[in-house]
Amino acid sequence: MNQQVEDTASAEQDRAAESFDAASQVQAPADESAEVHPAEFPEARARRTGARAPLDRFADVQVEISVEIGRVTMTIGEMLQLGEGSVVELDRELSEPVSIMAQGVRIASGEVVVINERFAVRITEVASTDGN
Known part of the structure; x- marks a missing residue:
């Protein structure tokens, strides 16, 4: 059994030495007379296959x-003083649209409405997908 382990270790060392030798040959100093010029690549073109098609495979993923409706920044001390009946004033006007978020990323804006005694949001703008 020990002989097999030693043989395996020896074979691995031989392979490593061969790899090192091959690598050192590749890294040999450049020939001074060799002509050096920039690589040329064909121009890459973006293909528009439709943004919806690749997303179809994710149609059943829940998000x-x-x-x-707004945000506010406060100190931890101010936050600790909040209690029942406290009012937190937000940074948005009543007439401003609310942000609709998916996993924390803004995807749309809308206005708050009430349907059957429940809050709802009517979408007024869908965020662009180009990051702006």
């Missing part, structure tokens, strides 16, 4: 959607 959490939330609606953000």
